[in-house]
Amino acid sequence: MKVFWKSLRLKYIFICIFITFGISCLIGITPISIDECKCDANGTSNHYGSHRIMNNKSRKSKHRLAILVPFRDRFEELLIFAPHMQKFLAKQDLDYHIFILHQIDRYRFNRASLINVGFLEVKKDFDYIAMHDVDLLPMNNELLYNYPEKGPFHVSSPELHPRYHYPTFVGGILLVNRGHFTLVNGMSNKYWGWGLEDDEFYVRLKEAGLKVTRPQNVSTGTQNTFKHIHDRSHRKRDMTKCFNQREVTRKRDRQTGLNNVSYKLTGTIKMTIADTALTVLNISLMCDKSITPWCECDKMDGPTEVKQKERKRSESM
Numbered sequence: 001m002k003v004f005w006k007s008l009r010l011k012y013i014f015i016c017i018f019i020t021f022g023i024s025c026l027i028g029i030t031p032i033s034i035d036e037c038k039c040d041a042n043g044t045s046n047h048y049g050s051h052r053i054m055n056n057k058s059r060k061s062k063h064r065l066a067i068l069v070p071f072r073d074r075f076e077e078l079l080i081f082a083p084h085m086q087k088f089l090a091k092q093d094l095d096y097h098i099f100i101l102h103q104i105d106r107y108r109f110n111r112a113s114l115i116n117v118g119f120l121e122v123k124k125d126f127d128y129i130a131m132h133d134v135d136l137l138p139m140n141n142e143l144l145y146n147y148p149e150k151g152p153f154h155v156s157s158p159e160l161h162p163r164y165h166y167p168t169f170v171g172g173i174l175l176v177n178r179g180h181f182t183l184v185n186g187m188s189n190k191y192w193g194w195g196l197e198d199d200e201f202y203v204r205l206k207e208a209g210l211k212v213t214r215p216q217n218v219s220t221g222t223q224n225t226f227k228h229i230h231d232r233s234h235r236k237r238d239m240t241k242c243f244n245q246r247e248v249t250r251k252r253d254r255q256t257g258l259n260n261v262s263y264k265l266t267g268t269i270k271m272t273i274a275d276t277a278l279t280v281l282n283i284s285l286m287c288d289k290s291i292t293p294w295c296e297c298d299k300m301d302g303p304t305e306v307k308q309k310e311r312k313r314s315e316s317m
């Protein structure tokens with residue numbers, strides 16, 4: 001009995017020694033420098049900096065992309081969006097940075113004005129923008145975010161988008177270069193609330209003679225090219241129309257645009273979500289109620305307040 005215990009103890013001692021040896025070996029072979037240099041390796045003094053360390057190889061793409069994401073109250077979606085985009089775009093040789101255009105004023109959400117503001121704030125350092133919904137994740141690596149030299153490139157084409165399939169659709173994800181966005185005077189500032197601003201932008205592009213191109217011969221379809229992470233039952237879209245909003249927003253706007261978006265940039269926050277660097281711009285939009293009284297519908301001074309069940313795309317624009 002005693003002999004049995006002795007041999008058992010000896011066995012455990014050997015096992016212990018073996019494990020200790022194994023662990024020391026593992027420690028020995030791992031690289032010494034685990035913390036990498038987080039410094040700006042390319043040494044450029046951009047206003048907003050680069051999203052990641054640029055090696056020589058990625059510097060060869062000379063155009064810089066600003067991903068502009070209009071935003072309000074969608075933190076859960078942002079937590080998914082940011083790391084997804086980083087992983088997705090890592091496979092492409094791009095120099096990009098993500099900007100969250102955070103509307104902090106009390107007015108209704110204005111996606112188009114936020115994009116105008118984002119553009120004005122970054123145009124010094126970036127050559128093209130991606131107007132990007134926060135709830136639409138590209139899933140197919142054939143979707144490229146390259147510099148759209150000849151005209152706007154609509155990544156979320158109606159043939160691929162999970163929901164919108166009409167031929168003039170340019171919402172979701174649209175790449176536009178700096179020259180073209182300036183040429184059409186950006187987007188209209190009249191679209192407070194959800195919808196139609198992208199259709200108006202399509203008319204601007206068309207009138208300027210710019211041809212929108214889209215991904216060709218993509219191997220996936222409407223169900224598996226993008227992932228739509230918006231939970232519609234949880235977050236209701238603001239489809240209210242008040243005053244004469246419905247009439248006005250069906251027409252091409254020749255009054256407002258990039259050259260007269262009225263706002264204050266009240267703060268700039270650099271943050272990192274799961275290793276993805278991004279910049280949040282706190283934007284306070286101003287509303288001229290003599291032009292767009294519908295920037296606040298809930299104030300009961302509106303003569304007509306009509307709720308729309310579903311966005312009706314205007315074909316007449």
Ligand SMILES: *[C@@H]1O[C@H](CO)[C@@H](O)[C@H](O)[C@H]1NC(C)=O
Binds near residue numbers: 056
């Ligand atoms: C990086 O690029 C510069 C100039 O383009 C070149 O002179 C240098 O050799 C490159 N370094 C490496 C490690 O490739």
Ligand SMILES: *[C@@H]1O[C@H](CO)[C@@H](O)[C@H](O)[C@H]1NC(C)=O
Binds near residue numbers: 216217
């Ligand atoms: C797409 O496929 C068609 C037919 O298969 C081909 O003619 C066309 O050149 C392709 N387009 C691109 C952009 O690869």
Ligand SMILES: *[C@@H]1O[C@H](CO)[C@@H](O)[C@H](O)[C@H]1NC(C)=O
Binds near residue numbers: 260291
């Ligand atoms: C934008 O310009 C138009 C005239 O082109 C003017 O009617 C409008 O008040 C301006 N809007 C703002 C917000 O400055």
Ligand SMILES: *[C@@H]1O[C@H](CO)[C@@H](O)[C@H](O)[C@H]1NC(C)=O
Binds near residue numbers: 104268
């Ligand atoms: C940005 O806006 C948020 C929400 O209004 C606020 O809590 C935060 O302090 C602002 N940050 C800066 C730097 O302005």
